[in-house]
Every structure is written in structure tokens, then in C-alpha cells.
Amino acid sequence: MTEQSERVERPEEAESADHCRALTERAVARVRLDPSRQVLDHNRLAGPWVEGPLRPRPDLTAFPSGHPLPPSLRAWLAYDSGMLERHGWFDRGGALAPRTLGEIAVVEYGELWGSCFEPFSALFGECFLLPGGSDSRRVLSVGPHGERDGLGEYPVFALDVDDLPYAVLMYPGFDVYLAETAGVLPPDGRPGYDSLKHDPRYAARMRTHARGRLKGEYDLLCL
Known part of the structure; x- marks a missing residue:
């Protein structure tokens, strides 16, 4: 690991307007301007x-x-x-109700495609569905051991079944997911779900999650 990435991953130095709570507060401020706006235009x-x-x-x-x-x-x-409640984050008593990766995939894609993700559920631990994509899905993964980056954030993965079903690291945390979805951060523009691994603001955090979850890889193909 380079000296530069070590600095980026240290929470006392990495926290900024583009990370963590500060970035989330920017997203909340944007939502407050028009709270009835659709989360996803598409x-x-x-x-x-x-x-x-x-x-x-x-x-x-x-x-x-x-x-x-x-x-x-x-x-x-x-x-x-409310937005998270609509996406199945809570049980009837109002407690957080995580699901496995396989459970989410079966509900979203049906048994045929969704069952392909079940063998990898143990790698993803507690999972929560987020708005995103049309054929693809977004899932916050807490992980089996609560693996977090230097800012205490858990990764968000994209699930896709367009060709072969696979999961890919898309965001280094709920903070970046929320900010991009709310329009605080413009879409990265680079091809691929994992394009933020090339963004100097988020590359170190993406590497941390890739190493901690997928042995340094950014995606997992479900064969």
C-alpha cells in the first residue's frame, strides 16, 4: 500500500465534504429542496x-x-x-431486518436467476436492498464480520443478470451511493459498475473493500 493510500484511508485525514457524514449531509440538503422528487428518474x-x-x-x-x-x-x-422502509429494510415492529444476498436476488430476479447468488450469501452477510438500476440492483452489504473501510462505511454492490449473474463492488459506502443518486455527485462517466475504483477520491476505499471482501477483486461471477 502506498503512503498516499494510507493517508486516504485514515479516518482523521480522509473525512471531507466528499466522504462519510459530511457527504451524506450534502445529499440530505439536496433532498430537502424537493423531497417529493423521484429517487430514480428512470x-x-x-x-x-x-x-x-x-x-x-x-x-x-x-x-x-x-x-x-x-x-x-x-x-x-x-x-x-421512509425510503429504506419501502425497500424492505424493516420488519413490522420497526426493527432492521437484513436479508441474505440470495434472498434479495430471488425476490428481485425470480428463482431461476436469483438462486445463482445464494452460494455467495455467506460472503456478504447482512444485506439491504437500495433503489437503483432497472435490470440491475443495489445492495448494501454489512459482511459476515462487519468489514468496514477506514471511515466506518460498508460497501454497496451492484447485482446484474444481463449476461451471466454477478455481483460487483460499485460504491465504497452508503455515503457515496446516496450522494450520486441524489445528484450531489455527478455520475462518474467511466464505463463499468466499478468505475469509482479509478476516482482518486474513492480509489483507496474501493481497494479496502475489494481486499476485505473479494480477495482483491472487484466482482464475483455467479456460475
Whole structure:
């Protein structure tokens, strides 16, 4: 690891307007301008950012496994939980309800394609579905051991079944996912779901997750 990447991955030096809680607060500020705006312009099924009265959940601090919520997610939940609730994050009692990667894939893609992801569920631990894509999906993965980057953030993966089903590291954390989806960060523009591995702001964090989850790779092909 280079001296530069070591500096980027140290939380006391990496925190900035483009990371973690600060980036999430920028996304929240953007959503506040028009909370009824659709989360995804290309997929109306995702619904608006805020539907009805705000439902903040500042009481949530940890996942059912005991692993702490990332700072970005806590910042978003302090604003609202409705969008995540619509995507199956909570049970009827209002507690966080993680699923396995295979469970999410079967619901989203059906048994034929979705079952291809089940053998890899143990690698992804607690998973939560996020709005994103049309044929593809976005999943926040807490991991079997709560593996986080230097800022305490968990990765977001894309699932795709266009050719062969595979999972690919797309965002280094909920912070970057939320900011790009809300329009705070413009789309990267480079080809490929894992294009942020080339972004100097996020490359070190992406490498951390790739090493911790996929032995240095950025995707996992489900054969």
C-alpha cells in the first residue's frame, strides 16, 4: 500500500465534504429542496425520496448482528427512514431486518436467476436492498464480520443478470451511493459498475473493500 493510500484511508485525514457524514449531509440538503422528487428518474417504482411525513430513526445505532451502523446511514436515518422502509429494510415492529444476498436476488430476479447468488450469501452477510438500476440492483452489504473501510462505511454492490449473474463492488459506502443518486455527485462517466475504483477520491476505499471482501477483486461471477 502506498503512503498516499494510507493517508486516504485514515479516518482523521480522509473525512471531507466528499466522504462519510459530511457527504451524506450534502445529499440530505439536496433532498430537502424537493423531497417529493423521484429517487430514480428512470424507475418510478422506487418512489419519491420522502413520501408523507418524515419518519426519522435516530434511535438506530447498530445492525441486528451488533455491527455499528455506518456514520452515513445514521445521518440519513436522522432525517428520514421512509425510503429504506419501502425497500424492505424493516420488519413490522420497526426493527432492521437484513436479508441474505440470495434472498434479495430471488425476490428481485425470480428463482431461476436469483438462486445463482445464494452460494455467495455467506460472503456478504447482512444485506439491504437500495433503489437503483432497472435490470440491475443495489445492495448494501454489512459482511459476515462487519468489514468496514477506514471511515466506518460498508460497501454497496451492484447485482446484474444481463449476461451471466454477478455481483460487483460499485460504491465504497452508503455515503457515496446516496450522494450520486441524489445528484450531489455527478455520475462518474467511466464505463463499468466499478468505475469509482479509478476516482482518486474513492480509489483507496474501493481497494479496502475489494481486499476485505473479494480477495482483491472487484466482482464475483455467479456460475
